[in-house]
Amino acid sequence: MQIVLPPELEALIQYQLDSGKYRTAIEVVLAGVIRLEQEEDIYQGRLQELQQDAQIGWEALQRGELVDGATAMAELRANLRTRYASEA
Structure with a gap:
C-alpha cells in the first residue's frame, strides 16, 4: 500500500526527521497514530464523565434541587464573603 501525502x-515529517528525534518517516507516522489513539481514549473517558454529570444534573432537576444561575452565583458570593470575613 502506498500513501500519497500532501506537501x-x-x-x-521531514522537520521531525531533521530534528533527530525520529530515524524514519514510519516512526514519525507511528508516533502520530499512537498520539491519536491516546487522545481518543482521553476523549472517550471525558465523554463518559460528562454523560454521568449530565445524568446527575437531570436527576437533581427531577427532584427539584436545582436553582437558576443567578441564584447560584449569589449564593457562592455570599459564601465567599462569609468565609473571607471570618478569616480576617
Whole structure:
C-alpha cells in the first residue's frame, strides 16, 4: 500500500526527521497514530464523565434541587464573603 501525502505533511515529517528525534518517516507516522489513539481514549473517558454529570444534573432537576444561575452565583458570593470575613 502506498500513501500519497500532501506537501505540508511531508514537510512536517521531514522537520521531525531533521530534528533527530525520529530515524524514519514510519516512526514519525507511528508516533502520530499512537498520539491519536491516546487522545481518543482521553476523549472517550471525558465523554463518559460528562454523560454521568449530565445524568446527575437531570436527576437533581427531577427532584427539584436545582436553582437558576443567578441564584447560584449569589449564593457562592455570599459564601465567599462569609468565609473571607471570618478569616480576617
